[in-house]
Amino acid sequence: MKMLLAVISKDDVDETLKKLASNQISAIQIASSGTGFFVPGNATLLTLVDDGKEDEVIEMIRETAGMVRRRGNDSYDPTSIFSGVEEGGGFVVVIEGDRLISL
Numbered sequence: 001m002k003m004l005l006a007v008i009s010k011d012d013v014d015e016t017l018k019k020l021a022s023n024q025i026s027a028i029q030i031a032s033s034g035t036g037f038f039v040p041g042n043a044t045l046l047t048l049v050d051d052g053k054e055d056e057v058i059e060m061i062r063e064t065a066g067m068v069r070r071r072g073n074d075s076y077d078p079t080s081i082f083s084g085v086e087e088g089g090g091f092v093v094v095i096e097g098d099r100l101i102s103l
Contacts, residue, residue, distance in 0.1 A: 001097045002054045004061075006045045007032070008090035012065035013043045019064045020047065025057055042090065048100065058092050065090055 008016060013029060020027045027047035049057050067089040 001051060001100060002049050003095040003097050004045075004047050004049060004054060004057060005093040005095065006047075006061050006065070006090060007042050007092075008045065008061065008065035010041055010043045012090075013045070016045065016061055016064040019060050020057070023060060025049065025060070048097065054094050058094075061090075061092060 027045050030044050032044040
């Protein structure tokens, strides 16, 4: 079994949780703060998946929380490097788990 720890934009949390739930994947959102990726505006999700399913779940997260290119303010010159900006994204840490203990 694997634990996936995903840090994504808080703007993507609801859609990501819905996508996972619609595929019978349970996940929880935990409060996180700090520096780097753990800044305000990001959210941390945890989920457990069976061995061999981690890539499938990572792809679901990528579909809902991956980098997107959004139109910028420079609508006069579509070739300008300022005509769009990449937003979103995050990262996933895959942690090996050998036991799940119910309390």
